[in-house]
Amino acid sequence: MERTEPLLLKPEDISRVIEMAWEDRTPFEAIEAQFGLPEAGVIRLMRATLKAASFRRWRARVHGRASKHRKIRHPAIDRHRANHRI
Numbered sequence: 001m002e003r004t005e006p007l008l009l010k011p012e013d014i015s016r017v018i019e020m021a022w023e024d025r026t027p028f029e030a031i032e033a034q035f036g037l038p039e040a041g042v043i044r045l046m047r048a049t050l051k052a053a054s055f056r057r058w059r060a061r062v063h064g065r066a067s068k069h070r071k072i073r074h075p076a077i078d079r080h081r082a083n084h085r086i
Helices: 011-022 028-035 039-049 052-062
Strands: none
Touching: 011 028, 011 039, 011 052, 028 039, 039 052
C-alpha cells in the first residue's frame, strides 16, 4: 500500500486517525492498513494537529504501550474496537 501523508488525507480521515491513535486497543498497524499512514506518519500528524501539551500527553501515553503494537501485544487481545451494544 502506498504511504499517505497527512496533507493528502481528507479532514474526516484526519479526525478518524486521531481518534484511532488515542484509542488504547487500536494498533498502529490498523491505522496503516486503513489509511496507509505508518506509525511515524501518525506521530507527524498528531504533532501537526494537536496542541503541544496534548501531543506530549498522547506521546507519553502510547510510548511503549504494548496494545498499540500488534507484535508485542498480548495474544488474547485480537480486536482493536470495543464491542458496542445498543
